[in-house]
Amino acid sequence: MFDVNQIRKDFPMLNGKKMQGHPLIYLDNGATTLKPQVVIESVCDYLTNYSGNAHRGDYDLSHEVDEHYEKSRDIVRQFINAKRKEEIVFTSGSTDSLNMIAYGYGLTHLKANDEILITVAEHASNTLPWFDVARLTGASVHYIDLDETGRLTLENVQKAVNENTKIIAVAEVTNVLGYQAPMKDICQFAHERGIVVVVDGAQSVPHQVTDVQETDIDFLAFSGHKMCGPTGIGVMYGKYDLLKDMKPTRLGGGSNSRYNSCGVVTLKDPPYRFEAGTPHIEGAIGLGAAMQYLMKIGMNHIHEYEQELRQYCIQKMLQLDNVEVYNPHSMGAIAFNIKGVFSQDAASLFNSYGIAIRAGQHCAKILDEFLKVSTTLRASFYFYNTKEEIDAFIEVCKKGDDFLDAFFK
Amino acid sequence: MHSLNDPQLLREIIMDHYEHPRNRGLVDDDSYLKINMNSQTCIDNLDIQVKFDGDKIEDVRYDGEACAICTSSTSIMSELVKGKTKQEAQKIIDNYMNMIYEKDYDPEILEEAIAFQNTYKQANRIKCATLGWSGLVALMKESEE
Numbered sequence A: 001m002f003d004v005n006q007i008r009k010d011f012p013m014l015n016g017k018k019m020q021g022h023p024l025i026y027l028d029n030g031a032t033t034l035k036p037q038v039v040i041e042s043v044c045d046y047l048t049n050y051s052g053n054a055h056r057g058d059y060d061l062s063h064e065v066d067e068h069y070e071k072s073r074d075i076v077r078q079f080i081n082a083k084r085k086e087e088i089v090f091t092s093g094s095t096d097s098l099n100m101i102a103y104g105y106g107l108t109h110l111k112a113n114d115e116i117l118i119t120v121a122e123h124a125s126n127t128l129p130w131f132d133v134a135r136l137t138g139a140s141v142h143y144i145d146l147d148e149t150g151r152l153t154l155e156n157v158q159k160a161v162n163e164n165t166k167i168i169a170v171a172e173v174t175n176v177l178g179y180q181a182p183m184k185d186i187c188q189f190a191h192e193r194g195i196v197v198v199v200d201g202a203q204s205v206p207h208q209v210t211d212v213q214e215t216d217i218d219f220l221a222f223s224g225h226k227m228c229g230p231t232g233i234g235v236m237y238g239k240y241d242l243l244k245d246m247k248p249t250r251l252g253g254g255s256n257s258r259y260n261s262c263g264v265v266t267l268k269d270p271p272y273r274f275e276a277g278t279p280h281i282e283g284a285i286g287l288g289a290a291m292q293y294l295m296k297i298g299m300n301h302i303h304e305y306e307q308e309l310r311q312y313c314i315q316k317m318l319q320l321d322n323v324e325v326y327n328p329h330s331m332g333a334i335a336f337n338i339k340g341v342f343s344q345d346a347a348s349l350f351n352s353y354g355i356a357i358r359a360g361q362h363c364a365k366i367l368d369e370f371l372k373v374s375t376t377l378r379a380s381f382y383f384y385n386t387k388e389e390i391d392a393f394i395e396v397c398k399k400g401d402d403f404l405d406a407f408f409k
Numbered sequence B: 001m002h003s004l005n006d007p008q009l010l011r012e013i014i015m016d017h018y019e020h021p022r023n024r025g026l027v028d029d030d031s032y033l034k035i036n037m038n039s040q041t042c043i044d045n046l047d048i049q050v051k052f053d054g055d056k057i058e059d060v061r062y063d064g065e066a067c068a069i070c071t072s073s074t075s076i077m078s079e080l081v082k083g084k085t086k087q088e089a090q091k092i093i094d095n096y097m098n099m100i101y102e103k104d105y106d107p108e109i110l111e112e113a114i115a116f117q118n119t120y121k122q123a124n125r126i127k128c129a130t131l132g133w134s135g136l137v138a139l140m141k142e143s144e145e
């Protein structure tokens, strides 16, 4: 049984944290998420009871670290249903993963006149590396049209693909509009044409069941901190054959098996060739704990409950004359504005009631060309949010016109 | 002088300058120094132009996309320093920054700018309330070079 009140007890930040004198209502889960006690404890446990390096020592302590670190890798494998744990590379987050894919795979496989397809709804982290790799290789970046609501459809992918298309890099769920891309269909279509599909899972993996074998995606990037894990840890998943065919973007200790003074280097097999240097060990351990926590609740239950919250919130928002919602029918974040109020001023008003929501362009700086508004407010939920919190949020939406109240309290 | 304790009046000052910003709009004139003030952490993005006549600030212009706090604080700033000498302007700027950062300041000299006296309570708005002012400081410095 999914019991949100029970769940909330697991999160110290939901039990006593205040903002502007009000109990914190955290609706910026697209940016990062709160951490349950089990994650905090797993990190402290490493720091307190077995802090040593991984893969580096011939003594019991080091072995103990290895076991925990590698166990986390296997938990990640299970979480996204990868075929083998060697397909799981620990990175510092989605941004790091996407850069590794762009420079490690894109740069070595693209040539002049090749095409990379993205959309205008992509996060900067799934846009800027491709711009640069295109510049370096003579390839070019093109945009798959979104449909009139902002959705990515198979039909539009089919229209955008041509014989030069080599890579499609898209978010499974976008961070402002929150629509789900039909990943399985896109992959099937792409693979028939030898196109590699890179998926930005930063906003999808934390909120729904992920099955990389079912969708057949080639690469997947996501961040631990957006799914109850620590900051500074994330994952790059790649099909094993693709990883074998990919160049590490960082070289150094731990990633090679031998080298000599002539500069001949033999790299280790994936994933280790991509993990040069001492990794974020407590981060990986914390991410493992977070994923176990999420799996225990059940990603399907989490997804269902979040959709229920979203529906509840949207229904109330659509009744307000002074609120404009840009994506009533998607499933991720709610993008909206309070009419006549600059988004940043509105966010301050929410802040003054203890409500955390984000204002701005949300790292999707070319999306304004689609939305025709330059900035928006974004409310994003996680499974620990409640309808009562949404009620409080709606009350502040109604006060929109008094946005300067925030300044004079 | 304005009552320091009347939030209603202070609000009205901000709203008035937000809805009717003074000296807004850039001019196409090379005798103005110009700077883009683009907050790297938020949305505010203003171009600011200042025309100096020797030691005097003859004109202040600005335009761009900015929130209510940023727009109104820049509008008020433009009115306060227009026609003043650089030294007089510097004194106003110093007092304004002192107010923003909770140090001692002279409210009299700040006139309408005292509407921003509560900025420190919303720490994330300090950038908004100082963006235009910092642009003026940068241009005053440039004019000395």
Ligand SMILES: Cc1ncc(COP(=O)(O)O)c(C=O)c1O
Binding pocket: A030, A031, A092, A093, A094, A095, A096, A123, A125, A126, A171, A173, A174, A175, A200, A202, A203, A223, A363
């Ligand atoms: C869709 C999307 N991609 C990538 C990122 C980047 O994630 P991180 O900052 O953890 O690297 C984010 C986070 O804001 C995101 O929402």
